[in-house]
Amino acid sequence: MHSVGRSFHNLWTVFRVEFTLFFVSPIVYFVGGVWLLFFGVFFLISLAAFNQGYEPTMAYMLNTMAFLVMFIVPALTMRLVAEEVRQGTHELLLTAPVRDWEVIVGKWLAVWGVMTVFILVSFVYPLFLILRGNPDLGLMASGYLVFWLWNGAVLAVGVLASSLTQYQLVAFIVGEGISLLLFLANALSSSSLIKSELVNNVLSALTLSSHQTSMLDRGLIDPVDITYFVGLMAVFLFLATQMLGTRRWRA
C-alpha cells in the first residue's frame, strides 16, 4: 500500500517545502552571515600561518568549526517542529497520508541541505590551498566528510530538540545542550569523576573526537566512525519521530 516510491515522493515533498521556507526566513541569512564571518576569521588566521611556512592543513579550521556548529545549527532546526505545533499546522501533517518519520526525515534532509550549501561556500578555502600549495587532497576530502557527517548528526539532535517543545528558544537551548554532551562526554571520563571503566569507555565511544581525529588528521575512513555518525542520526531522528507521534496523545 505505502510503497517505497510513495515514501520518496513524501520525503521529497516535505524537503522541497522546508527548503523553500528556509530562504524566506531571515534566520538562515543571519546564520549564513555568522558562518561566513567565522569562516573568514579562520581563513585569515590560516593564511597567516601558511605564509609563515606551516603545512597547508584543514584540521585546525574544521575542528574549530565542528565546535562552533553546535551553537549555530540549533538556530536552523529550532523552528522545524516547534513552530508547526505552535501554529497548529502539525494537525495537517498528522492527518495527511504520510508517515511521521517521513515528515521528520524530510525536514532534517532540508536543513542538512541548507548546511551543505554553507559548507560548499567554504570550499573557497581548500581551493586557495590547492592553488597556492600542495595539500593532501585525500586528507582534505576525509576532513570535509567527517565535518559534513557531524553536521548531519547535530542537525538530527536539533530536530529532536524542536520536537520536544513548542517554544523555539527551548528547542535552541536543548539542542545545544545535547550536542555539547556529545562533544564533551570524554571530558567527564578523563576527569576521573567516574571510576567505572565501562562507563568511561562508553562515554568516550560516544564522543565526537574519538571518531573524527583519524579522518581529520590521518585521512583514514574507518567503517566504525561512519557507523558512529549514521547511528547518531538514526537514533535522534527515531526519537524525534516518536516525539512527533506523542502529539496525538498530547493534543
Next chain:
Amino acid sequence: MIQVEGLTKYYGPFKAIDSLSFHADAGEIVGFLGPNGAGKTTTMRILTGYMPPSEGRATIAGFDVFEQSLQARERIGYLPETVPLYKELTVWQYVDYMAALRGMRNPNRAERVDEVLDRVEMLDRADSMISSLSKGMRQRVGLAQAIVHRPDVLILDEPTIGLDPRQVREVRELVREVGQERTVLLSTHILSEVSQLCSRILIINKGQIVAEDSPATLASRLQGTTRLSVRVGKATPKEVAKAIRGIEGIDEVIPTDEGVEVISSSQADPRSAISATIVQKSWELLEIHSVDMSLEDIFLQLTTDETMDEEEDQDA
C-alpha cells in the same frame, strides 16, 4: 463511508465524547450541531486520524482510522477548526504542498491547484503570501486544501465561519456539489446552514448524540407541538401558571418575565380553555398567540433540558 461505533474520548479523567455511534453514506451531507464544548471537534479529530479514540472504533471507507490510519487518511479532506496555514508560503505553494502530501503528482497536480483556487475565487491571489490574506480569504484557502485531492470524505469544522454573506453562499454551493457523490461531515452553530444543506442532522450535547434525523423530520417532531405565549394583567406570571397548569392538553407551563409560556402537544387547542380560566379569575387577558417552533427551538430544547435534568440530579 463513515462508520462510528461507540466512540469515546477521555482527556485525562474528562469524558469529552461518550460512546458516539453514527454513520454517513456516500452522497450524504451530515451536519454536526451542538453548543460549544459538545465534542464536535474532538470527534472530527478522531475521524481524521489526528488522535486515537479511548474506546470504540471508527472507519472511513471500511478502513479503521487508527489501525489502518494511512489508508483512511488517504480518503479524507479535512478543514480543521482553526485553519492551519504556513504564513510564509504563497497561496499556490500551500495548496500545492497539501495536494502533494495527499499523494498527487505533477503535471495533474498543478492543473488541479489552479482549478481549485479558481473554485474558491482565490486564483487572482495565488501568488500572495498567506500572511497578507484576510480572515475570510484564509478560510477559503483552507477549504481549497481540503478538496484539492478530490477526497471521498470531506470533514469540515465550521467551514463558513468568518465569511461574508456572498462567500457563505458560495461555500454552501460548493459543499452541496461535493456532497452529491461524496460524503461530507460538517460542524456548525448556524442552524439555517444545516437545514439548507444537510440531509441529516446530528445534534450532540456534552459528548452524546441527543437527536439524529433529517431537518424535516426534526421539525415535524415538533409539528404536533404548539407553544403559546400568554400575557395576563392583574396577576403575576406565577399565579397564572398555577391557575392554568391543570387544564387538559397542556404539557408544560413556564413562567417568564412577562407572562407564561405554554407547551401543548394535544390535538385540542387549549387556547379557549386558557382564556376562560383567566376571565373566570377576573384577570385581564392581554395577549395569547402561538410561537413557531424552529430548528433553533429543537436545538435549545434538546441541549438545555439535558443541563437542567443534570442540575436537578445534583441537587437531589
